[in-house]
Structure formats: C-alpha cells, structure tokens
Amino acid sequence: MANPLSSAPAIRVDAVTKRYGRTLALDAISFEVRDNELFALLGPNGAGKTTLLDILCTIVRPDSGVAMIGGFDVVTQPLAARRRLGIVFQEPSLDDRLTVLENLDLHGLVYGVPRKLRRQRIEEMLALVELTEWADKPVRTLSSGMKRRLEIARALVHDSEIMLLDEPTVGLDAQTRDRIWAYIRRLRSERQITVLVTTHHIEEVEGCDRVCIMDHGKVLALDTPEALKRDYGQQVLRIVPRDDDAGKQILARYADRLAGVAGEDILLNSDDGFVEAFLAEYGGRIRALAVEVPSLETVFLALTGRALRDQAANARERTLAFGKRGGEHTR
C-alpha cells in the first residue's frame, strides 16, 4: 500500500513523555528521523531508549505527546504503523525448535505476505545475512551472532520500510558486532530502508548519519558525529592516581577542569599546554595517563559529566604507561 503521507518523515517523535511510577523514563522528547537515514540513539542504561522503541513499535502507550511511523500515529493507527516496521528486540524472540526457514516463513505468514513473495524475500534475506546454508537447521543449533543475523533477516520479510534495532550487538564479540553493522549498512543502501538503532557502544555510532544522545529520558544533543565532535568535543586527560591521597589532591587542585570521574580514573578538560603543566606537578603521583582527543566519548562526557565506557585504550589515544617507580614512562 502506498504511504498516503509520503512527505512525512520516517519517524516523528513530538514531546513524548512516559512515566513508570516515580520514574520519568521519557521527558517530553522530540526528534525526527529522515527517510533512508541511519540514526543512532545513544545513551547509558536507563536513558529511556527501550521505552522509546517500545512506544514506536506500539507495545507501550506514551502518557502524552505524539509518535508517528511513516506518517501514522502509533496510538491511533497502530496497525498501519506496525506494518511499516521491522523490529529486532533486545531479547531474542526466535522459536528455537523451528528451523531457520520455518521461523522466517512463520513471520511472513503472520504478516500476510503471499507465498511466492515470501519465498523470494526469505531467499534474498538469508543470502544477505549469509545464512542460506543454515536454512534447514533448527535455530537452537545457531550461535548467538547467527541468531542476531536471523532476527535482522526476519524483520525484513514483510513490507518493512523502517527498521528498529534495540542494542543489536549486545553480548556479541567485536568481530560479530562489526559484521552485524556491515549488514545494517548494506540493508540501508540496498533496500533503501530507514534504520533507527539504539546502542551504548559509542564506537558503533561513528558511521551513523546522525546520533541522538539521550540521558535520563531527555535528548541532550542530536547531530552528525562530526558536528557533535566539533560542537561539544574536547581534549580530555584521563588520569589514574597512584593512590587515594594523590587522587584527592588532583581533584582539589583541578576542580575547575574536572570533566568527570570513571571508576578510579579522573578526567580533566585539557589542552596541549596543560598536559606538560600537569606532568610537571603530578607526574610522580600517577600510575597512568592518557590524552583523549575529541571523540564521541568526550562529547558524551561534556554533555553528561559521565563516561560511557571505563576502558580508554584505543587507537585514538596517546597513552603514557608509567613504570613501577614514579615518573618513569614510555610513550
């Protein structure tokens, strides 16, 4: 069926609020996702991402505000909205006793996809997620990465134009995560679909068109990764003090530069001159130090005062590892 509101954005969220008892899970949030966009919702646990997805896929009703899928209101026109969606939930929802093919076929049947078209789509999707050879195997024999791939395939057996993926890579190893993202990008370009994906892995959103950063049920920022880094990114010095006493002294001395604390790490807003000045004063009282260049991680830190991940070791950083005796270091 042609979309009667074809000029409408793929997803529109307007002042949506949802409360669970005393918890304000969503606090009047608004944004739009354009057609064929790869759009990420980034936020820590409890930010409200799943609640928002549950509203978009018509499982949960908002207390107030409007949410639209392809121009259809999720509260007043849930069936029309739902038909346009392909959904991959956080919790696996495949039938383990059925084969790969049976799972896909059942889904197509439920959505009323005619038999011939169903066969064709299933074949296409299995090829895309590289599971053709597994078609007749029971789902219980698949690895967790393969099950995720199958769920992605299943979400696209009907006429879905908009795909919602809730933490699609959670619990998967780095290699499998990369593969899942490769499928998502391919799908977007080959099937011209719109993708909204939630994640709390910051490195995963670098390749998305736009990123919406959420915390405590609010949108803190929404833009392309480049624009976010330009507007909010900053150089941060990540320090591991030698002991509690040193930590307290650093915190007191640089309170005006404090960007956040993550476990035993102290994060200070930095600039090139500051690193040398800090080392001259505290070089002997720290165990490790890393200079983090502006990244989505430092954007998140600037916006929330919290780090999204505890480990700060990756290629973007120049790390100085300090030896057992204070002051010795290797670059």
Ligand SMILES: Nc1ncnc2c1ncn2[C@@H]1O[C@H](COP(=O)(O)OP(=O)(O)OP(=O)(O)O)[C@@H](O)[C@H]1O
């Ligand atoms: N059914 C519910 N009943 C009560 N509180 C809920 C319910 N669902 C979510 N919440 C609360 O609403 C807030 C937002 O939760 P939500 O699951 O949407 O966040 P999230 O960003 O998706 O986090 P996660 O990645 O852990 O799923 C949290 O404080 C959560 O405890």
